[in-house]
Amino acid sequence: MAIINNRLTAEQYEQNFSDIHPPFDSREAALVEANRCLFCYDAPCIKSCPTSINIPKFIKQITTDNIKGSAYTIFDANIMGAGCSKVCPVEKLCEGSCVYNFLEELPIPIAKLQRYSTEKAIEHKWPLFQRKPSTSRKVAVIGAGPAGLSCAHVLSREGVDVTIYEKESKGGGLMTYGIAAYKVTPEFCEDEVNFITSLGGIDIKYEQELGRNVSLAELQANYDAVYIGIGVGVARQLDIPGEHLLGVEDAIRFIYDIREKGYPSIPVGDKVAVIGLGMTAIDAATQAKRLGAKEVTIVYRRTQAEMPSTEVELNLAKLDGCTIIWLASPKEIIGENGQVTQLICNVMELGVPDTCGRRSPVETGETITLNVDMVIKAAGQVPYEGLVSSHAITNWNGKIAIDGSCATNIPGVFAGGDCVNGGKEVVDAVQAGKDGAKAILGFIKSERANE
Amino acid sequence: MADLSANFLGIKSPNPFWLASAPPTDKQYNVLRAFEAGWGGVVWKTLGSQVKNVSSRYSSIDYGGTKMMGFNNIELISDRPLDINLREIAECVRLFPDRAMIVSLMADNTREKWHELIAQVEDTGAHGLELNFGCPHGMTERGMGAAVGQDPEIAKMVVEWVMEKATLPVITKLTPNVHSVVPTGRAAVEGGTHALSLINTIQSITGVDLDTFVPNPYVAGKSVYGGYCGPAVKPIALKMLTTIAQDPLTARMPISGIGGVSTWKDAVEFMLLGASNVQVCTAAMKHGFRIVDDMIDGMNNWMDEKGFKTLDDFIGKSVPTITHWEDLDINYHIVANIDQDKCIHCGLCYIACEDTSHQSINLSFGNPFNTYSIKEDECVGCNLCKLVCPVDSCITMVEQRKGDDYVNWKEFQRRGLPLNDH
DSSP, rough: OOOOOOOHHHHHHHHHHHOOOOOOOOSHHHHHTTOOOOOTTTTTHHHTTTOOOOOOHHHHHHHTTHHHHHHHHHHHHHHTTTHHHSSSSSGGSGGOOOGGGGGSSSSOHHHHHHHHHHHHHHHHTOOOOOOOOOOOOEEEEEEHHHHHHHHHHHHHHHHOOOEEEEESSSSOOOOHHOOOOOTTTTTHHHHHHHHHHSSSSEEESSOBBBTBBOHHHHHHHHHEEEEEEEOSBBBBBOTTTTSSBBBBHHHHHHHHHHHHHHHGGGOBBBBEEEESSHHHHHHHHHHHHHOSSSEEEOSSOOOGOSSSOOHHHHHHHHHTEEEOOOEEEEEEEEEETTEEEEEEEEEEOOOOOOOOSSSEEEEEEEEEEOOOOOEEOSSOOOHHHHHHHHOOOOEETEEOOOTTOOOTTTTTEEEHHHHHSSSSSHHHHHHHHHHHHHHHHHHHHHHHHHH | OBBOOOTTEEESSSEEEEEEESSGGGSSHHHHHHHHHHOOEEEEEEEEEOOOSSSEEEEEEEETTEEEEEEEEEOOOOSOOHHHHHHHHHHHHHHHHTTTTEHHHHHHSHHHHHHHHHHHHHTTTTEEEEOHHHHHHHSSGGOOOOHHHTTTHHHHOOOOOOOHHHOOOEEEEEOSSSOOHHHHHHHHHHOOOOOOOOOOEEEEEEEOTTTTTTTOOOBTTBBEEEEEESGGHHHHHHHHHHHHHHTTTTTSSOOOEEESOSSSSHHHHHHHTTEEEEEEEEEEEHHHHGGGHHHHHHHHHHHHTOOOBBGGGGTTGGGGOOOOOGSSOOTTOOOEEEHHHHHHHHHHHHHHHHSOOOOOOEEEOOOSEEEEEOOOOTOOOOOOOHHSSTTTTTTEOOOOOSSSSSOOOOOHHHHHHOOOOO
16 A cells, blocks of 8 residues: 555546536526526525525526626625536536425526626626725735635725735635535636626735735734634544554645645545545545545444535545445544554444534443544544634633624634635635625725714 | 318319318328328418428427417428429329329419419319419418408419419409408409418417517527417407308308317318318318318217217308397396305306306305305396306306397397496
């Protein structure tokens, strides 16, 4: 067993990482589905979208060949509507509440239709939005992820000049760095960021990290308000023996490298264990398989009923040939010569429900041993507790505390997205950015009134 | 198995499905294919003086993803030489003696021309003649087609010329491009026609190209009004048919029903409203002749289910149910009912009623699914909610009579009964 890169041919990589949700081939194909939409009133799909995209409206606009209007309807509610059409777990959001489900019929492929309109807008660089005249107000946004970009776009449309400080060399945040490449390509992510900033009034300063290249105090001094959208950081530690061994990887780092360095250069084991069963775990497991790992085993300490991943995602892993072991919790990683050779797991059973109503796994006393040469940790991500605390920002285990108007404990400093909620979907972060922008606009207005 | 054989003016056909006079019946090749596919008869595309066609010729309306919901054409009568048409008609009659062969005619507007044409056509062995008084484009400018059908006096005169000469049964085809088809229908009867057929196509513009700004169909930067047909015209055709079936004079005539017949159900509806058979064009032009299979099969199964042994058992059966508005029973009252187990929470009934009808549906907000229920006291029983509901029999209309006795509007006024209070 060995962890090696370059396991496949160029054609195999190409095939394994091609778009998993192909777009409609033609207008006619899109119209077949768009015409199925019932145009519900007070539609359940809208209410199930965290950004409340007017879905029946944008679909109706496809049927009337008003694709510009359709794209505007989407982007007006969700400026990352193109990316969300590829990464949203729609089966538990819009498509999951499509009324066709009651008829045991396939729901409207909302995501695919959303992609149809938004991709045209991005491809043709349609100038769908106009900035209001500059108000000469300035806002700093920390983090060019979904929350930060969404916040910046709303602010800039209202005539606010926005500067985004981004620690990476590209914008997009989790979309660019944290999602399987077969869902969104790096090229797409770049186009999406460019589409957002094409509005004007948004200046992204790359490789500028809070606490390293730029300080909160400095931003507070130079801007009318600050929005923090820094997301969450590295994967949660397992806190078990052997975690330091070579071959133990952080899923976020693993996915980041795949997207940054190119498929052939990413080493992967023969037999890989993935810890956890959220979206990131699925993305890590499937991509390990697609990079050429012979066996990939997902280890989850609860059962399918409690998994954070959707069934669609789980099926993706199963179809890729990944094995899932339910009710198994990592106990120890064994190594030889500093290299992972085995993962020992406690066999669990479900106990009484916890405060959230999820039944907690408890050890049975039995163990199982997996022969593996690579362990990918994907049991959730940890907020930047040290960074947040060092700036005296009130937080809950690193998650920034905000009030009903997105304000932190520091006047003029607002926050939203994963750094507040601990890690949810891209679409949730986009809505958080909109909420933050609205709060900041109110704050700026009241400040001006007080001047 | 029901007996689908039809007898129209003594012209027999194995089923009541004829192809209308139109492009599909333009030549031997098509007609033989139609007969092989099972069509009961054809009305050969209109013969008359020599014409020339243009391209393009057709345009259509798509609706909600369905192609050719409505169809129009600017083709003229047959543009093939008369002698070829006559030879081919004779050949088709020889090869399929059990099928009906009617020939549509539109002679130049003189007695001699009509007589001459009739003599030539009768020599082919065809079983009947259909007089084209309806073509709405191209021929009208020459005083033919709809120009004849729109003027009862002229129509009567031409029918009289025809009847002087014709030995075969004569069907007069009516144009719908009039405020009522009855006057021309009566004129044709008075002129001696043996039967009527309706409707011909309706003058139309199907749409305008939003890039060229020229209406469809496009002919070198111009267009003309075309004849509209297909599923979109069926309701208009049924209404016009019924007026003919109810008029005391025209009701004596056998009627061949035309206008958007696409399925056996359409055909049954035409026949229930007084047509003895039907003629089909657009549906065949969209799908080919194979559609006749299900027309035959579907009508057969329906007749068996209803216990009808022959077509005569149901032809005209619905005609008496079309009455005058003032004879309708005002005490008949229905209210909508929503089956909550079937409801899919689309809200279409609510918004239709709330915005455009009688605000008779309650909305109880839910996340994400709202619940809808009927305010029975407000409901006027208009059917709108039921019509927009995408789920079969989710919304039903339940009878809640206002009184046991039949009360029409005249009686209602006479008794001084209370009007609506809203």
